[in-house]
Structure formats: C-alpha cells, structure tokens
Amino acid sequence: MEAWIIWLIIAAVLVIVEVLSQMVWTLCLAVGCLGSLVAALWGVGTVWQIVVLAIVSVMAFIVLMPLFKKWHDRRHKLESRDDRTGMDALLGRRAVVTETIHPGKLGRARIDGDNWQVRTPHDDSLVERGKEVVVIAYDSIILTVEPA
Incomplete structure (x- = not known):
C-alpha cells in the first residue's frame, strides 16, 4: 500500500x-x-x-x-444568557413597594405591572411604600425582598 x-x-x-x-x-x-x-x-x-x-x-x-x-x-x-423562566426569572429583579412591608407582616410590590406579596428576610425591618427592593428568594408565590 x-x-x-x-x-x-x-x-x-x-x-x-x-x-x-x-x-x-x-x-x-x-x-x-x-x-x-x-x-x-x-x-x-x-x-x-x-x-x-x-x-x-x-x-x-x-x-x-x-x-x-x-x-x-x-x-x-x-x-449562558439569562434564560430563567417562571419564578426563577424574578430573582435579582427590582420591584417598587406598593404596600408598606411591616415587620413580620406581608406587603406588596410591583414588578413589570404584576403585584406580588412580599416580605423581608428579617422580621424587624420596615420598608416604606415607594421604595425600591430586590427579589432575593421566593416561597410559593410570596417573594422575599430586601431594600435595593
């Protein structure tokens, strides 16, 4: 060959x-x-x-x-684009508080026109209406947020 x-x-x-x-x-x-x-x-x-x-x-x-x-x-x-969907897509997003979040209680916040129940990770913090928050976690349909 x-x-x-x-x-x-x-x-x-x-x-x-x-x-x-x-x-x-x-x-x-x-x-x-x-x-x-x-x-x-x-x-x-x-x-x-x-x-x-x-x-x-x-x-x-x-x-x-x-x-x-x-x-x-x-x-x-x-x-590696951010292709998260559903609730995971809300993580890291910014929201505006529409109903004051009182310590240990639920408040409400708006993200892209949707109104969500929100709470803070520490039950001793108060977040006033109109403040901007960031979504850090979720449990069912309740978002956990902290001030931006």
Whole structure:
C-alpha cells in the first residue's frame, strides 16, 4: 500500500475521532497527516513525512487553537444568557413597594405591572411604600425582598 493512502486513512480516522470527541489536537494531527500525504505524493522519504507531520500539526495547532477558543467563548456566552423562566426569572429583579412591608407582616410590590406579596428576610425591618427592593428568594408565590 502506498504511503499517501496510509496518511489519508489516518487523517480520516482522526477526523472521525475529532467529530466524536471534539478535541482540537486530533484535528491538528489530521491536518498534519494531510501535509504528510502531500509530501508522500512528492516522493519524500518516510522520515521527512514524519517531520512534515510534526511541523504541520504544530502549525495547525497554533493557528486553529485561537480560532476554536474564540468560537467556544462566543458560543458559551450565547448559551449562558439569562434564560430563567417562571419564578426563577424574578430573582435579582427590582420591584417598587406598593404596600408598606411591616415587620413580620406581608406587603406588596410591583414588578413589570404584576403585584406580588412580599416580605423581608428579617422580621424587624420596615420598608416604606415607594421604595425600591430586590427579589432575593421566593416561597410559593410570596417573594422575599430586601431594600435595593
């Protein structure tokens, strides 16, 4: 079997491994194998084909790694958007107190036009009507808030 066919088979196997494992170095080795394939077609000896494999693989790693890192960071940033739904979407949101929160009692606050029952985490604090609060937790449909 000719050397270029062997390099082609190895490159194909490495590409399959890359698809399955998503390891950048296997793709770089596959690119190196393609470089060795070209060297084999030019009639270069086996030792030099291996040298070409090493050099092209390292060059591919130097070129491809920053590209894949940038792509991964951009993709990760899009996936890590705040996609919370339901009650979890209220955590960290700001609300305006519409009914004074007395110590140990429930008050009311408005978030995006919705009126919620609210309480403070410490039963000794009073939050006046019109003050801004931040939602820190919830229990059923009662929000726990603290002054912003």
